[in-house]
Amino acid sequence: MRTYESVIIVKPQLSDSEVGQFVNKVKDLIAKNGGEVTSEEKLGRRKFTHEINHVRDGFYLYLKFKAEAAFVKTLENMLKLDTNVLRAMTMIALEIKAKPAPVK
Numbered sequence: 001m002r003t004y005e006s007v008i009i010v011k012p013q014l015s016d017s018e019v020g021q022f023v024n025k026v027k028d029l030i031a032k033n034g035g036e037v038t039s040e041e042k043l044g045r046r047k048f049t050h051e052i053n054h055v056r057d058g059f060y061l062y063l064k065f066k067a068e069a070a071f072v073k074t075l076e077n078m079l080k081l082d083t084n085v086l087r088a089m090t091m092i093a094l095e096i097k098a099k100p101a102p103v104k
Contacts, residue, residue, distance in 0.1 A: 001034075001035070001066045001067060001068055002066065002067070002068075002069060002092060002093075003038070003064065003065070003066050003092070003093040003095070004064070004065055004066070004067060004072060004090055004091065004092060004093055005062070005063070005064050005090070005091055005092075005093045006061075006062070006063045006064075006065070006075070006088065006089065006090040006091075007060065007061070007062055007088070007089050008026070008060075008061040008062075008063070008079060008085060008087075008088045009052075009058040009059065009060055009061075009085070009086045009087045009088070010022060010058060010059045010061065010084050010085055010086065011055065011058065011059070011084050011085075011086060012045055012055065012057050012058055012059055014059060014084060018084075019042065019059055019061070022061075022082075022084060023040060023042075023061060023063075026063065026075075026079075027040070027063075029074075029075065029078060030063075030065050030067060030071075030075070033067065033068070033071045033074065034067070034068060034071070035065050035066055035067030035068070035071060036065060036066045036067075037063060037064070037065045038064045038065060038066060039062075039063075039064040040061070040062065040063050040064070041061070041062040042059075042060075042061055042062075043060035043061065043062055044059065044060065045057055045058070045059050045060075046058065046060055052086050052087060053086065055086060058086050058087075064093060072090055075090060076088065076090055
C-alpha cells in the first residue's frame with residue numbers, strides 16, 4: 001500500500017454537517033476498499049482566482065490515506081460524479097527524509 005494525499009474542493013453552500021457527512025462518506029469508501037485514513041483536515045472556505053462553474057469560492061478538504069493503487073482511480077471516479085465536488089486531486093505523498101546537519 002502507498003500513501004496518498006487528496007485535496008477536495010466542495011461547494012460553499014454546504015453546511016458544516018453536510019461537509020462532515022461528505023468526509024465520512026469518503027473515509028468509509030477508503031476503509032471498505034482496504035485503505036486507512038491517516039489524517040484529515042478541513043482547511044475552510046477560500047476564494048478562487050477564477051470561477052469554477054460560476055462559483056467564486058469553495059470549502060477545501062485535505063485527506064492523507066494509505067490504499068492500493070487501483071483504488072485511487074475508483075476514488076477519483078466517485079469524486080467526479082459527486083455533484084457537491086467542484087474539484088479534486090489525488091497524488092502520491094512523498095515522504096522527505098531529513099538529512100543530518102553537517103558537523104563543523
